[in-house]
Amino acid sequence: xxxxxxxxxxxxxxxxxxxxxxxxxxxxxxxxxxxxxxxxxxxxxxxxxxxxxxxxxxxxxxxxxxxxxxxxxxxxxxxxxxxxxxxxxxxxxxxxxxxxxxxxxxxxxxxxxxxxxxxxxxxxxxxxxxxxxxxxxxxxxxxxxxxxxxxxxxxxxxxxxxx
Amino acid sequence: xxxxxxxxxxxxxxxxxxxxxxxxxxxxxxxxxxxxxxxxxxxxxxxxxxxxxxxxxxxxxxxxxxxxxxxxxxxxxxxxxxxxxxxxxxxxxxxxxxxxxxxxxxxxxxxxxxxxxxxxxxxxxxxxxxxxxxxxxxxxxxxxxxxxxxxxxxxxxxxxxxxxxxxxxxxxxxxxxxxxxxxxxxxxxxxxxxxxxxxxxxxxxxxxxxxxxxxxxxxxxxxxxxxxxxxxxxxxxxxxxxxxxxxxxxxxxxxxxxxxxxxxxxxxxxxxxxxxxxxxxxxxxxxxxxxxxxxxxxxxxxxxxxxxxxxxxxxxxxxxxxxxxxxxxxxxxxxxxxxxxxxxxxxxxxxxxxxxxxxxxxxxxxxxxxxxxxxxxxxxxxxxxxxxxxxxxxxxxxxxxxxxxxxxxxxxxxxxxxxxxxxxxxxxxxxxxxxxxxxxxxxxxxxxxxxxxxxxxxxxxxxxxxxxxxxxxxxxxxxxxxxxxxxxxxxxxxxxxxxx
Numbered sequence: 001x002x003x004x005x006x007x008x009x010x011x012x013x014x015x016x017x018x019x020x021x022x023x024x025x026x027x028x029x030x031x032x033x034x035x036x037x038x039x040x041x042x043x044x045x046x047x048x049x050x051x052x053x054x055x056x057x058x059x060x061x062x063x064x065x066x067x068x069x070x071x072x073x074x075x076x077x078x079x080x081x082x083x084x085x086x087x088x089x090x091x092x093x094x095x096x097x098x099x100x101x102x103x104x105x106x107x108x109x110x111x112x113x114x115x116x117x118x119x120x121x122x123x124x125x126x127x128x129x130x131x132x133x134x135x136x137x138x139x140x141x142x143x144x145x146x147x148x149x150x151x152x153x154x155x156x157x158x159x160x161x162x163x
Numbered sequence: 164x165x166x167x168x169x170x171x172x173x174x175x176x177x178x179x180x181x182x183x184x185x186x187x188x189x190x191x192x193x194x195x196x197x198x199x200x201x202x203x204x205x206x207x208x209x210x211x212x213x214x215x216x217x218x219x220x221x222x223x224x225x226x227x228x229x230x231x232x233x234x235x236x237x238x239x240x241x242x243x244x245x246x247x248x249x250x251x252x253x254x255x256x257x258x259x260x261x262x263x264x265x266x267x268x269x270x271x272x273x274x275x276x277x278x279x280x281x282x283x284x285x286x287x288x289x290x291x292x293x294x295x296x297x298x299x300x301x302x303x304x305x306x307x308x309x310x311x312x313x314x315x316x317x318x319x320x321x322x323x324x325x326x327x328x329x330x331x332x333x334x335x336x337x338x339x340x341x342x343x344x345x346x347x348x349x350x351x352x353x354x355x356x357x358x359x360x361x362x363x364x365x366x367x368x369x370x371x372x373x374x375x376x377x378x379x380x381x382x383x384x385x386x387x388x389x390x391x392x393x394x395x396x397x398x399x400x401x402x403x404x405x406x407x408x409x410x411x412x413x414x415x416x417x418x419x420x421x422x423x424x425x426x427x428x429x430x431x432x433x434x435x436x437x438x439x440x441x442x443x444x445x446x447x448x449x450x451x452x453x454x455x456x457x458x459x460x461x462x463x464x465x466x467x468x469x470x471x472x473x474x475x476x477x478x479x480x481x482x483x484x485x486x487x488x489x490x491x492x493x494x495x496x497x498x499x500x501x502x503x504x505x506x507x508x509x510x511x512x513x514x515x516x517x518x519x520x521x522x523x524x525x526x527x528x529x530x531x532x533x534x535x536x537x538x539x540x541x542x543x544x545x546x547x548x549x550x551x552x553x554x555x556x557x558x559x560x561x562x563x564x565x566x567x568x569x570x571x572x573x574x575x576x577x578x579x580x581x582x583x584x585x586x587x588x589x590x591x592x593x594x595x596x597x598x599x600x601x602x603x604x605x606x607x608x609x610x611x612x613x614x615x616x617x618x619x620x621x622x623x624x625x626x627x628x629x630x631x632x633x634x635x636x637x638x639x640x641x642x643x644x645x646x647x648x649x650x651x652x653x654x655x656x657x658x659x660x661x662x663x
Contacts, residue, residue: 020595021595024595028334035341038356042353042355043353043354044353045348045350045351045352045353046351046352046353047351048350048351048621049620049621049625052348052350052351052617052620053348053350053351053353053355055616055617055620056340056344056613056616056617057341057344057355057356060337060340060341060344063333063337064334064337067330067333067334067337070330071330071331071334074330092386092387095386095387096383096386096387096590099383099386099562100383100583100586100587103379103562103566103579103582103583103586104580104583106566106579107566107576107579107580107583110566110570110576110579111576119563119567122563123559123560123563126559126562126563127555127556127559130386130555130556130558130559131555131556142556142560143559146560146563147563150563150564150567154213154567154571157217158213158214158216158217158571159217160213160216160217160571160574161574162567162570
């Protein structure tokens with residue numbers, strides 16, 4: 001190959017060790033099996049070839065199962081080396097979980113509170129989480145300006161109704 | 164020559180004030196998005212999609228193309244000045260661009276990157292014009308079995324080439340196809356994988372997948388990076404004249420002309436995107452150079468070549484999207500999705516029945532390249548200041564934009580949950596180093612892929628040999644098989660060589 005595989009700067013990925021790949025392989029294999037069974041149990045078509053709607057999903061399920069097995073084979077060949085870097089990531093994981101919960105909360109209240117209030121609250125909270133409580137005024141003002149700006153753009157310029 | 168007449172017609176479409184305005188705006192937005200680390204053209208187009216819903220189709224597509232190559236122009240700004248690639252295809256621009264900045268040649272680096280991008284883009288646009296109609300005519304010979312074979316090739320090539328990890332690429336592809344399976348089966352009315360949910364019967368909108376994986380997933384990934392104390396170099400804000408010397412021009416022009424066809428061809432090929440085009444042309448220049456030791460230390464030709472290649476590649480990728488309906492890259496897949504939303508069928512009929520769209524877009528490639536180059540030369544110093552926007556403010560705003568964009572598509576809150584699911588999936592895929600492009604491609608073409616498969620079987624009354632009856636489909640399927648086998652074989656050979 002003309003282009004070098006190693007041409008990416010170090011640290012582009014590489015944090016993940018083979019142990020993770022093994023878990024991934026097992027997860028993929030399990031998912032493939034479940035999907036294959038689910039595909040087999042799909043309702044048959046009432047008209048035409050009864051297996052028409054089943055072929056494709058079934059093939060996909062089998063393919064995932066095969067990919068999972070091959071990945072497992074591959075990961076068991078290479079020695080598993082545990083690295084200590086994993087622990088470091090726990091700190092960021094909690095932040096990501098908080099943000100995800102915030103997103104779910106936003107989805108829950110979007111209809112109830114309407115676009116303006118829910119977006120303002122969502123953005124303020126998100127910005128304060130990242131920038132710290134001390135800068136709350138900055139965060140809230142950015143959130144307010146942004147929310148109003150987007151609202152104006154959608155309601156007045158694009159004529160898309162927001163709740 | 165009729166092509167020239169069509170092109171003139173296209174230019175008239177482009178210079179309609181509203182189209183021209185959006186073209187300029189698209190170039191600007193693309194440049195900005197390309198510049199911001201972590202946001203590439205795919206994310207940019209995905210986020211700005213809701214904007215295009217209110218436009219006429221030709222305006223929307225012109226804008227999207229402008230964002231696409233605008234991002235190619237912009238992506239190298241942060242590579243050159245900060246050694247942080249704005250997106251994957253700007254990785255190669257770091258190798259010699261940043262050393263140039265360190266040597267105090269930032270102005271020349273910025274200038275050559277814009278000039279190389281411009282030349283690469285312009286030559287590719289000419290090639291696009293010459294190839295569009297012939298390629299579209301080839302598509303006329305395609306029946307369902309040939310389309311099936313073509314899509315097999317596009318998908319396997321994307322999976323096997325994306326990042327050199329063939330199993331993960333395939334996994335990503337199958338995930339995308341699985342997303343496309345959800346909903347009512349259009350041929351038999353059977354509902355598949357809806358879990359009794361009425362909202363899912365219409366299927367999962369691939370825009371939600373795209374915004375989730377590229378938008379929200381990207382934000383989540385970046386949230387993680389933000390925690391690390393990154394040493395941010397102060398950005399150079401004062402620039403001298405952004406231009407190059409005669410000597411630098413003499414060094415760069417041949418590499419630019421060499422890199423352009425390389426980039427364009429890689430762009431047309433399904434799967435291989437701008438990153439590969441740029442790296443490949445960089446390595447070609449390095450191996451052809453009489454003084455390869457200069458590379459990596461601020462050689463201007465090492466910057467010019469990848470810059471020309473990635474712009475050429477972005478235009479090459481649009482070609483099969485419009486003529487065959489097979490996107491050449493993840494970003495092009497999003498554009499194909501947009502075409503489909505407007506109810507337009509890519510292919511020969513697009514150029515015949517909707518010349519304002521087909522030729523308007525082609526002409527916009529020329530005009531847009533001029534605009535983007537003009538914007539990037541004198542305004543480089545100003546634009547770079549955008550890099551100073553702290554990510555801690557930027558990413559929450561992008562997240563909100565993801566949600567609003569998704570809402571604008573279907574006016575449904577159920578899509579919010581899907582967005583979160585796909586955002587999480589996109590994040591997980593990045594963590595496990597699973598390439599995302601095959602999944603996006605598969606989720607866009609998935610339904611058509613299955614349809615072509617089943618239509619073929621209907622034509623043959625269930626006989627699978629129909630896929631091996633025509634020369635075109637056999638060739639395409641063999642190519643697909645080769646695209647899977649080649650990386651395995653070359654990997655094994657490499658290992659053997661290392662062992663010795």
